[in-house]
Amino acid sequence: MERQYRLLAQLEHQFDHVIETCEALIGHAERxxxxxxxxxxxPFEARWLRHALLDFWYQDGQDGRATRNYIGLVAADSALLAHVDExxxxxxxxxxxxxxxxxxxxxxxxxxxxxxxxxHPTLHDHLRGKGLARLHLKQCWRHLPVADAPLAQVRLAWYTSGRSIKRLSVRDAERRLLEMDSDSPHIRIQLRALAGIPDSEPLAQVQTQTPVMRANLFFREALDDGRQRRAMNVPLPLFIPSPEGRLPPHNVPADAPPPTRTRAKRADTKLEDTPFLPSLRAYRYR
Incomplete structure (x- = not known):
């Protein structure tokens, strides 16, 4: 009991520090x-940056796995980069x-x-006044993206075709279905289907990735490891080291991702078209 409340007290103190460091960064941008x-x-202004950095809330009906994007570029001097690091x-x-x-x-x-x-009364008033639901912990801890070094240019593009595929054994699939509700008719149907395949047959659990903005960074000079470019996802504003205080050349992508995949479906797809176990998003291999 003592350990769990000590951890909660630590978390409260660390949440305070997240807010304090964000406020310090915003204050520097204001000055x-x-x-x-x-x-x-x-327009890029400190007010937009404040909203991007302190949006820690679920909206009504928001998928718990999803986070909101605040896509932008910031030319950062050494002092601003120090705030970002903190x-x-x-x-x-x-x-x-x-x-x-x-x-x-x-x-x-x-x-x-x-x-x-x-x-933080100001944050709580914002939560209540905007009709937002509750704290979104992932939006609290996701890092601010930072370029490794000054850039010659940035190319931004929506990435919409990503998906995660994990192997799933029959035994694991059965355990997960039983954890849901073995008395539900749709779960019983899936358990019967699972019982009809060999225990050794692997299944594929598929998670479609939400669209993300991908930034291709082109460095002015090669990094110590020899790289001259790097790709990274930028759901939050990208801070770019800039001794001159100016942004590097960059393109202007569409405001929203395209409604369909921009790449052709892979010809070597080996999964069946319909899920074998819908509750687990699990497919059989062809």
Missing amino acids: RPPDGWVLGGA VNQAKQTFAATLAEIRQHFPSLVAEAKAVLPFR
Whole structure:
């Protein structure tokens, strides 16, 4: 009991530090406005940066796995980069404590979501006034993207064709279905289907990835490891080292991802077209 409340107290203190470091970064941007760009044509200003950095909330009906994007570019001097590093360190510490709580005391997560907003009245008033639902912990700890070095250019593009595929054994599939509700008719149907295939047959659990903005970074000079370019996802504003205080050349992608896949479906797809176990998004191999 003592350990779990010590961890919760640590999490509260670390949440405070995340807020404090974000506020320090925003304050620096207010005093010394950096050059910046925002997807969609909105003006880049400290008010937009504040909203991007302090949006920690679920919206009504939001998928718990999804997070909101705030896509932009920021030309960062050394002082601003130091603030970004402090924010990311605070987020990393917060995420580590949260992971420990999830592993050992998962029932405390709901309590943390309820308690943390009250520690910052301004944030809680925002939560209540906007009709938002509750704290979104992933949006609290996701890092601010930072380029490794000054860039010659940035190319941005939506990536919409990603999906995650994991092997799933018959035994694991059965266990997961039983954990859901073995008395439900649709679960019983899937358990019977599972019983009709060999125990040794692997299944594929498929998770479609939400569209993400991908940034291709082209460095002015090769990095120490020889790389001259790097690709990274940028759901939050990308901070780019810029001694001159200016953004590098960049393209302007569409405001939203295309409604369909932009790449042809792979010719070597080996999964059946319809899920074998819909509740697990599990497919048989052809």
